[in-house]
Amino acid sequence: xxxxxxxxxxxxxxxxxxxxxxxxxxxxxxxxxxxxxxxxxxxxxxxxxxxxxxxxxxxxxxxxxxxxxxxxxxxxxxxxxxxxxxxxxxxxxxxxxxxxxxxxxxxxxxxxxxxxxxxxxxxxxxxxxxxxxxxxxxxxxxxxxxxxxxxxxxxxxxxxxxxxxxxxxxxxxxxxxxxxxxxxxxxxxxxxxxxxxxxxxxxxxxxxxxxxxxxxxxxxxxxxxxxxxxxxxxxxxxxxxxxxxxxxxxxxxxxxxxxxxxxxxxxxxxxxxxxxxxxxxxxxxxxxxxxxxxxxxxxxxxxxxxxxxxxxxxxxxxxxxxxxxxxxx
Ligand code: PSU
Ligand code: MN
Numbered sequence: 001x002x003x004x005x006x007x008x009x010x011x012x013x014x015x016x017x018x019x020x021x022x023x024x025x026x027x028x029x030x031x032x033x034x035x036x037x038x039x040x041x042x043x044x045x046x047x048x049x050x051x052x053x054x055x056x057x058x059x060x061x062x063x064x065x066x067x068x069x070x071x072x073x074x075x076x077x078x079x080x081x082x083x084x085x086x087x088x089x090x091x092x093x094x095x096x097x098x099x100x101x102x103x104x105x106x107x108x109x110x111x112x113x114x115x116x117x118x119x120x121x122x123x124x125x126x127x128x129x130x131x132x133x134x135x136x137x138x139x140x141x142x143x144x145x146x147x148x149x150x151x152x153x154x155x156x157x158x159x160x161x162x163x164x165x166x167x168x169x170x171x172x173x174x175x176x177x178x179x180x181x182x183x184x185x186x187x188x189x190x191x192x193x194x195x196x197x198x199x200x201x202x203x204x205x206x207x208x209x210x211x212x213x214x215x216x217x218x219x220x221x222x223x224x225x226x227x228x229x230x231x232x233x234x235x236x237x238x239x240x241x242x243x244x245x246x247x248x249x250x251x252x253x254x255x256x257x258x259x260x261x262x263x264x265x266x267x268x269x270x271x272x273x274x275x276x277x278x279x280x281x282x283x284x285x286x287x288x289x290x291x292x293x294x295x296x297x298x299x300x301x302x303x304x305x306x307x308x309x310x311x312x313x314x315x316x317x318x319x320x321x322x323x324x325x326x327x328x329x
Contacts, residue, residue: 020112023132024085027073031133034321036070036314039084039129039137039167042119044303045074045091046100047281048140050288050296055095057300061307065138068221068311070318073134075125077103080115084132094119102277104157122169123161126240130165135228135317137169138310140303141205142242143280144174144183147266154279155186162240163190168228168317170243170310172302173203173210176262177283180210187242188215194242195224197309203246206253206287206298214244221312225320243313245306253291253298261287261295 023031030037040061045054058074065072073085076094083090094100094117103111103118105127111118120128122139129137143156162169174183184202187194196202196214204210218224224243231237246252265286269275274282287295 019081021082021128021131022084024073024083024087026071027085027132030071034318036136036311036316036318037073037134038065038068038070038307038310038314039125039134040065040072040074040307041122041125041137041139042074042076042086042094043102043121044140045095046076046119047102048284049299050285051096053296053300055092057303058091058095060300061138061303064304064307065311065314068308068313069315070136070311072307072311073129075120075128076100077108077111077116077118077120079117080112082108082112082128084128084134093117102281104277105161106157122158122171123156126158126161126165126167126169129167135167136310136314137167138303138307139169139171140299140306142169142171142174142183144178144180145186146279147177147179147182149179149182152275154275156280159183159186159190159192162187162192162242164238165240166231166237168224168241168243168310168313170197170245170306170313172205172246172306173244175205175283176207176210176258177265180204180212184212184215190239192239192242193227194244195227197224197243197245199244199246201246203244205302206247206258206295207255208246208249208252218243221309222316222320224313225316228317229320243309245302245309247298247302247305251298251301253294257291257294261290264290 062072101118105123143158146154195216195218201209202212202214
């Protein structure tokens, strides 16, 4: 059973810019009222999208959550303080500053203690979302098992954190720069359910179909919310849930271009000896620089679609929770 979200001291809710954690007023109000809230990661903005696009896209992602019926909470650390929900100035700092560190779960406490600024990954965003009682999270692609992990041990911390954190993550699958079947096997080992949204295929981020099956298929946001609720009731909610939302087939990156870039990108990594936390950002940059804008277009479209769907799921979940608690008393 996952640890319950620890209650927050009142002082943490004050948006005064001090202390290790602050919640934006709009987010705190929505949480208190039981409204749907969607956590958004920030590494996607600082390390996943080019400067010049990231700020605009960051705002569009938040708008997509609202269009889905929920309140967005972009999460990042600024000068040692974790912010759950960013105002415009904070979003700008995150998207334009040169000293934004990619912060996975293990880095959070260190960076907070040292007063640093950083962006949160799927792993750290999930952990922080759970900390404040947010149950739904939207991103682009999940980290996973890297190719060659049997030798390098490079398995994203995203998977380990999902295994112990009851949040639902909407993503577009994983990129085929990763070991896709290895990632699916690992998620099974960790008891993390993977639900294809209106698809039988596990999506491959830029590609609508990774070539591997999704273990489950759901048809609606309401069904995703029902899954979370049922796991709660059955006390099988110690892990997260992955909802895999594919790009429509006519919006995916051309598979021939895609396959060429994957091969070249992996060669580049090997040649430059890039490893560890630099791997994912380096590959994303390579894709964006060499696809004539296609990878960026697809990346933005899939993130916006995921944010919208996550908004719908969070809204459905809040309604379900309200209905259930009023009928069970
Ligand atoms: N996939 C993307 N864009 C990203 C990432 C993954 O398409 O920006 C980021 C996410 O923040 C994810 C992290 O949590 O990379 C995984 O990094 P690593 O493989 O180092 O764990
Ligand atoms: Mn890694």
